[in-house]
Amino acid sequence: MNIKVVLVDDQALVRAGFRMVLDAQPDIDVVGEAADGGAAVELLRSVTADVVLMDVRMPRVDGVEATRLITALAGAPKVLILTTFDLDEYAFTALKAGASGFLLKDVPPSDLISAIHSVHAGDAVVAPSTTRRLLERFTAHLPGRTAPEPEALRKLTAREREVLVMVGRGMSNSEIAEHLCLAEATVKTHLGRILTKLGVRDRAQAVVYAYETGLITPFGNHQPKG
Numbered sequence: 001m002n003i004k005v006v007l008v009d010d011q012a013l014v015r016a017g018f019r020m021v022l023d024a025q026p027d028i029d030v031v032g033e034a035a036d037g038g039a040a041v042e043l044l045r046s047v048t049a050d051v052v053l054m055d056v057r058m059p060r061v062d063g064v065e066a067t068r069l070i071t072a073l074a075g076a077p078k079v080l081i082l083t084t085f086d087l088d089e090y091a092f093t094a095l096k097a098g099a100s101g102f103l104l105k106d107v108p109p110s111d112l113i114s115a116i117h118s119v120h121a122g123d124a125v126v127a128p129s130t131t132r133r134l135l136e137r138f139t140a141h142l143p144g145r146t147a148p149e150p151e152a153l154r155k156l157t158a159r160e161r162e163v164l165v166m167v168g169r170g171m172s173n174s175e176i177a178e179h180l181c182l183a184e185a186t187v188k189t190h191l192g193r194i195l196t197k198l199g200v201r202d203r204a205q206a207v208v209y210a211y212e213t214g215l216i217t218p219f220g221n222h223q224p225k226g
Contacts, residue, residue: 003120004031004048008040008066009055009082014105018053021109028116037066044070049077050120054099056083056090064094071098078119095208098201123203150213155197161215163190167203168210 005022007015007030015033022028032047034040038061040052052070056063067079081102083091091102100119103112156164159180166176173191177184191203200206210216 002027002029003116004029004050004077005116006030006032006034006040006043006047006049006052006077008034008037008052008058008063010035010058011055014055018112021112022116025113028113037061037063037069040066041069041073044073044077048075051116052077052079053116054079054081054094056081056094062090064090064097067094067099068097080115080119092208095204099204100202101204152198153209153213153215156194160190160194160197163187164194164206164210165216167191167194168207168216 005028007018009015009018012035019030019033022030031049032043034043036058037054040054041061044052054063054067058066061069063081067081070076070079076098079094079099081091081094081099082105083102084105091099094102100123101115103115107115153161162180163176166179171179173184173187176182177187180187191206194206195202198206198209200209
């Protein structure tokens, strides 16, 4: 079954460009477009979609608020945020609002298609080096952590903390498995337990949690077990 995609951007030319790329794919169908977040929410009440490509800065209802509203819908589609380097804080906030990842607006077509497939398969787009740079650029402006380490984080085993740090650094499951000399299935098991213990929905939310709690600090450092 083809992946159904909705495009949300206030620039018609941008939507046309993405549509041209996606329409050329045999397993992706663009089922709708919207020029702002409010229109996207209304569209998704009548159109079934698997993935939404969401701009962040739009009139009326921006991408962050639209993401929050869309991910609260029954049978909600996955949301991929489209951003530029000067909108880091929007992308990070959108991840907190429920987005499954974010891409740069000038992403190569192959990366865009790969991201759509990854999100549709239940993963989150947090692996590319661009994502790491964007997260670190934004979190560099966050105040240092002064509160005690959250209880949920203390529930993680040493190995689970190690896996979470690597996820936050943008490593894929296969890369983590190779680095730790583990089977990829074991890494997936660790990640599942991490999500459960932290009470987060997916890989993207786990990355946000790791940065916000100080487990991972900007420029690749991480906090030892407290």
